[in-house]
Amino acid sequence: MGINSESDVAANLQIGPTSMGMVRIYIEGDGVDLPLDFDPDEAEEIADEIRAAAARARTMSGKKDR
Template structure:
């Protein structure tokens, strides 16, 4: 699956600090999939910048789809 391909898979996303001083992105998807991703604070800031840049690119294209339904 590519980054620009739509999917019917639903997932929950949580982001927060860990007791070990990391930033965790926790993804829970249908079928019992749990994916904890831990990042150093600097890496988390880089990810945040990439998210902002992608959002700005979508706004510049003038195309925005409705938010997907979450379970």
């Protein structure tokens, strides 16, 4: 499965700070329990990548950027 493959898999996503000063992305689904911890700088880099991907996706779908 690649980034451009559709899937019927459902999962819950939670994002928040941990008591250790990290940012946790927590993914939970059928048979999946995946906590991913990042330092704040890494988390900001991920956020920038998500924003850039959203902007590209809007361009591809013909929707305007916010």
